[in-house]
Amino acid sequence: MTMEVLGVLPPDFDDSSDVFTTRGGLLRRLWQYARSHPLFVFGSVIVLVSFFLAAFAPFVVPYNPVQANANAVLVAPSASHWFGTDNAGLDVFSRTLAATRIDVTVALVATLIALILGSVIGLLASFYEGVLGEIVMRTADVVQAFPLFVLAMIIVTTAGDSLVALVFVIAFLNTPIFIRLMRSQVLSMKHRSFIDAARVIGNRERVIAFRHVLWNCLEPGLIQASVTVGFAILLTAGLSFLGAGVQPPTAEWGSMISSGSNGLILGEWWPSVFPGIMMSVAILGFAIVGEGLQDLLIRGDDYGG
Amino acid sequence: MTEPIIRVKDLSVRFPLERGKTIQACHNVTFEVGERGTMGLVGESGSGKTTVGRALVGLVKPNSGEIWFRDQRIDNLKPSVFRPMRKNIQMVFQEAYDSLDPRQTVVQVLEEPLKLHGMDSKTERRARVSELLTQVGLPLRVAGARPAELSAGDQQRVCISRALATGPDFVVLDEPTSNLPPDAEMEIIELLNELQAELGLSYLFISHDLNLVKQFCDTVAVMYLSQIVEVGNRDDIFAQTKHPYSWALLQSVLWPDPRMRQTSLANRLRLSGEIPSPIDLPVGCYLAGRCPFAVDRCRVELQELREYSADHLVRCWRTVEGEVSLDTLIGANKAMSS
Amino acid sequence: MAAEDVLRAENLWVEYPAAGKRKIHAVNGVDLSVKQGEIVGLVGESGCGKSTLALALMGLARSPGKITQGQVWYDKRDLLKFSDSQLRQIRGKDIGIIVQNAKSAMNPMLRIGDQIVNVIRSHEELDVESARRRAIEMLEVVGINDATRRLGAYPHELSGGMAQRVLIAMALVCRPKIVIADEPTSGLDVTIQAQVLDDLARGVEQTGSAVLLVTQDLGLVANYCDRVLVMYGGQIVEGAKVEDFFDHALHPSTQGLLWSVGSGVGQKLGRGRANLDVLPSGCYLEPRCARSDGTACRTDAQDLIEVTGSHTVRCHRWQLAEKERNGVITVSGDVGRL
Numbered sequence: 003m004t005m006e007v008l009g010v011l012p013p014d015f016d017d018s019s020d021v022f023t024t025r026g027g028l029l030r031r032l033w034q035y036a037r038s039h040p041l042f043v044f045g046s047v048i049v050l051v052s053f054f055l056a057a058f059a060p061f062v063v064p065y066n067p068v069q070a071n072a073n074a075v076l077v078a079p080s081a082s083h084w085f086g087t088d089n090a091g092l093d094v095f096s097r098t099l100a101a102t103r104i105d106v107t108v109a110l111v112a113t114l115i116a117l118i119l120g121s122v123i124g125l126l127a128s129f130y131e132g133v134l135g136e137i138v139m140r141t142a143d144v145v146q147a148f149p150l151f152v153l154a155m156i157i158v159t160t161a162g163d164s165l166v167a168l169v170f171v172i173a174f175l176n177t178p179i180f181i182r183l184m185r186s187q188v189l190s191m192k193h194r195s196f197i198d199a200a201r202v203i204g205n206r207e208r209v210i211a212f213r214h215v216l217w218n219c220l221e222p223g224l225i226q227a228s229v230t231v232g233f234a235i236l237l238t239a240g241l242s243f244l245g246a247g248v249q250p251p252t253a254e255w256g257s258m259i260s261s262g263s264n265g266l267i268l269g270e271w272w273p274s275v276f277p278g279i280m281m282s283v284a285i286l287g288f289a290i291v292g293e294g295l296q297d298l299l300i301r302g303d304d305y306g307g
Numbered sequence: 308m309t310e311p312i313i314r315v316k317d318l319s320v321r322f323p324l325e326r327g328k329t330i331q332a333c334h335n336v337t338f339e340v341g342e343r344g345t346m347g348l349v350g351e352s353g354s355g356k357t358t359v360g361r362a363l364v365g366l367v368k369p370n371s372g373e374i375w376f377r378d379q380r381i382d383n384l385k386p387s388v389f390r391p392m393r394k395n396i397q398m399v400f401q402e403a404y405d406s407l408d409p410r411q412t413v414v415q416v417l418e419e420p421l422k423l424h425g426m427d428s429k430t431e432r433r434a435r436v437s438e439l440l441t442q443v444g445l446p447l448r449v450a451g452a453r454p455a456e457l458s459a460g461d462q463q464r465v466c467i468s469r470a471l472a473t474g475p476d477f478v479v480l481d482e483p484t485s486n487l488p489p490d491a492e493m494e495i496i497e498l499l500n501e502l503q504a505e506l507g508l509s510y511l512f513i514s515h516d517l518n519l520v521k522q523f524c525d526t527v528a529v530m531y532l533s534q535i536v537e538v539g540n541r542d543d544i545f546a547q548t549k550h551p552y553s554w555a556l557l558q559s560v561l562w563p564d565p566r567m568r569q570t571s572l573a574n575r576l577r578l579s580g581e582i583p584s585p586i587d588l589p590v591g592c593y594l595a596g597r598c599p600f601a602v603d604r605c606r607v608e609l610q611e612l613r614e615y616s617a618d619h620l621v622r623c624w625r626t627v628e629g630e631v632s633l634d635t636l637i638g639a640n641k642a643m644s645s
Numbered sequence: 646m647a648a649e650d651v652l653r654a655e656n657l658w659v660e661y662p663a664a665g666k667r668k669i670h671a672v673n674g675v676d677l678s679v680k681q682g683e684i685v686g687l688v689g690e691s692g693c694g695k696s697t698l699a700l701a702l703m704g705l706a707r708s709p710g711k712i713t714q715g716q717v718w719y720d721k722r723d724l725l726k727f728s729d730s731q732l733r734q735i736r737g738k739d740i741g742i743i744v745q746n747a748k749s750a751m752n753p754m755l756r757i758g759d760q761i762v763n764v765i766r767s768h769e770e771l772d773v774e775s776a777r778r779r780a781i782e783m784l785e786v787v788g789i790n791d792a793t794r795r796l797g798a799y800p801h802e803l804s805g806g807m808a809q810r811v812l813i814a815m816a817l818v819c820r821p822k823i824v825i826a827d828e829p830t831s832g833l834d835v836t837i838q839a840q841v842l843d844d845l846a847r848g849v850e851q852t853g854s855a856v857l858l859v860t861q862d863l864g865l866v867a868n869y870c871d872r873v874l875v876m877y878g879g880q881i882v883e884g885a886k887v888e889d890f891f892d893h894a895l896h897p898s899t900q901g902l903l904w905s906v907g908s909g910v911g912q913k914l915g916r917g918r919a920n921l922d923v924l925p926s927g928c929y930l931e932p933r934c935a936r937s938d939g940t941a942c943r944t945d946a947q948d949l950i951e952v953t954g955s956h957t958v959r960c961h962r963w964q965l966a967e968k969e970r971n972g973v974i975t976v977s978g979d980v981g982r983l
Binding site: 351352488489490492493494496515516517518519522555556558559560561562563564565566567568575577578581 | 806865887903
């Protein structure tokens with residue numbers, strides 16, 4: 003039968019004051035959202051703490067994260083060493099916090115590079131007509147098709163151990179997804195008449211792309227970025243775990259888990275478990291923030307006040 | 308008579324499709340818009356009227372033909388040369404919300420054309436923005452609003468003030484009220500009228516709403532499937548309709564007047580079938596397949612616009628050559644169907 | 646011929662919950678009736694509640710809305726007391742429905758022939774062959790030539806006008822006593838629209854169905870309706886024969902509608918819209934109304950007054966309408982106090 007009870011308000015129903023909200027005032031909306039979503043607050047706190055630690059960890063930790071102390075090897079968690087010490091006598095707590103500096107910073111920088119690079123490439127490849135766009139997309143397909151880890155390892159072992167190389171590898175591997183997200187937004191946006199209107203008043207094409215199109219298409223990328231940070235942390239830690247990324251004694255979650263892993267069967271769980279938990283919490287925090295951003299930016303407009 | 312502000316000669320636009328086919332959007336379109344005049348361009352969807360409008364503002368490059376703005380030809384200019392001329396020729400789009408950047412505030416929307424055309428002083432721009440808002444009847448407090456916060460009618464007012472920002476002399480109005488509710492529609496039309504008188508504007512009013520066109524335009528061109536089939540003064544077109552398609556279109560208009568009911572019904576010219584595809588156009592008259600008065604000559608001969616009387620051109624040899632008049636043809640049609 | 650009520654609504658109220666525990670009162674105490682064989686137009690500005698009312702007459706409310714009060718009498722029974730399955734029985738057989746945008750109202754996976762046959766067979770005991778024959782008959786009545794071939798088409802293969810005709814055929818095929826049509830031709834091209842409406846008119850003449858035509862287009866009303874009901878703020882504010890609607894409108898809201906088609910009669914209302922969450926005790930239109938006396942209009946509940954046997958109006962100052970029309974009273978430009 004043609005008629006079903008429909009789930010939306012009828013078309014002639016005017017409730018504009020509730021439906022429309024301001025697009026600006028993002029911070030205000032974030033605040034409103036935070037007030038009704040404690041989980042989001044939790045995630046944001048984790049993220050903010052990560053930023054703080056990434057910047058200031060060496061100054062706040064009780065022990066020097068890289069200075070070995072042969073007298074305190076493999077001490078269990080206690081009052082003086084909250085997370086215990088590892089097989090080189092290094093304080094696990096200090097190292098766990100200090101590792102944020104590497105893991106989170108690398109992840110953030112790599113994600114930022116991927117976001118910017120991917121968005122700009124995606125914008126230019128999709129806004130302008132032509133075969134170049136196709137070439138770019140196929141290249142992105144190829145990069146994405148490779149098993150991530152294998153590719154990462156190949157690149158890192160050939161490019162060397164430097165942190166810079168690590169950052170670029172992670173950025174490179176994550177760029178395709180941002181290209182893709184930007185492209186799908188640009189393709190739907192570029193036929194809207196405000197783009198034509200921008201042309202008619204006299205804008206150059208490149209200006210239209212960067213002034214009008216880019217900013218209207220960034221949201222999916224921003225949401226993805228917080229998820230990507232999580233993946234980047236995992237990738238950094240994973241590579242280091244396998245010995246291909248950061249080398250000891252630099253504090254880094256993956257290498258800490260790896261060097262502490264031998265001791266697990268012996269009952270010395272603390273050098274591996276604490277970094278593992280910290281890493282999981284960090285990734286979780288970014289994921290929650292990403293989910294919240296998605297709610298706020300894409301789905302809900304109920305927080306405009 | 309004064310020189311026309313816009314002259315279009317044999318304008319043709321084709322869009323390529325896959326596999327070598329092309330779609331003929333407009334074909335050999337020729338017309339003029341007088342200074343301070345309003346020309347109505349009417350037709351149904353697919354007639355090509357929107358493409359003509361877009362070609363005039365440089366959004367579409369013609370495949371052949373000429374477009375003249377006063378004494379300057381504008382269709383063959385390099386982008387850098389055409390750009391400064393854009394301040395003279397502007398456009399208002401059909402969907403107001405879609406034609407506004409959702410992230411821009413009203414003041415940003417209005418300042419953009421000003422900045423592009425050399426108004427560098429912020430104070431000067433702000434003054435001009437206030438002037439523009441007042442001109443279109445918007446309160447100054449909307450300056451900080453974003454499109455989503457405004458009603459549809461107000462959004463369209465913003466679009467109109469954007470088009471007027473650089474002080475153009477000619478504005479293409481592409482169905483500016485089709486997406487508005489009737490009360491807002493009338494207000495916008497009144498506003499456009501006032502602005503025309505105040506600022507000496509010339510308009511090309513693209514529409515499928517003949518009721519509006521009759522009230523608003525001095526000259527009218529009727530388009531069918533990429534061609535102009537009839538063009539003339541408003542009175543000629545509405546009272547002395549000569550082309551069968553124009554007649555069908557006019558008789559299909561549901562005038563808001565119950566007294567016209569019987570006459571409309573009796574005169575309704577039923578065009579059989581559906582509009583043919585613009586990809587595969589017939590050889591002779593494009594209407595021949597649906598026109599109840601078509602004869603063999605119509606189907607094979609390329610139809611030109613012929614002069615029925617001064618300033619009234621019709622693309623139909625039967626009516627122009629006096630072979631038949633539309634009224635007798637209508638009578639025959641009724642006899643056939645009853 | 647004794648004109649009997651086919652459908653009668655009494656004191657109908659529909660509410661929607663809104664954000665923050667507010668309630669939107671979309672339909673507020675509507676009484677209406679449709680007699681056998683007549684075509685009644687239901688008009689009003691956007692947001693007045695006409696689509697909601699049309700749905701409510703079939704016992705429907707778009708979730709999360711609810712019909713909170715009232716009765717809808719069909720064939721001496723109150724529809725609102727029916728169960729879902731009883732309502733489904735009635736819909737399609739006794740009450741036909743035509744919505745706008747035909748293609749999305751149909752099942753995209755079934756051929757239209759099958760869909761029409763399903764409708765027939767879900768309400769009547771007929772074998773497939775007879776149902777198909779009835780379907781073909783109905784399609785021809787609504788102007789689809791080559792109906793047999795069309796039975797095999799899918800909805801997306803049809804043009805807009807064709808799809809709308811199919812929907813009309815589906816609504817009429819069980820010869821319902823009344824058809825509720827909500828903007829049945831919006832979005833269609835002008836020439837097609839007129840043809841489709843002519844086909845609808847022919848169809849209901851054949852089946853003897855009454856029609857409630859919900860529309861914003863006064864042209865439709867002028868050309869097809871016998872009687873018109875005007876809504877504002879969820880209430881019926883005027884009811885008149887179509888000629889009286891155009892020539893002797895009494896309610897300011899009606900005057901506003903007439904003004905917005907530019908027919909030269911009627912006048913503008915003040916800006917704003919009806920506040921539907923907290924219903925005022927007086928007239929809902931008062932804040933926008935030039936006729937308001939400032940006292941009784943604001944405080945006293947306005948009832949529907951019977952001015953003549955066929956003309957009702959919800960305004961105790963209705964006599965001013967004639968004076969406004971004759972220019973004895975002029976309405977100043979800035980109406981309303983918003």
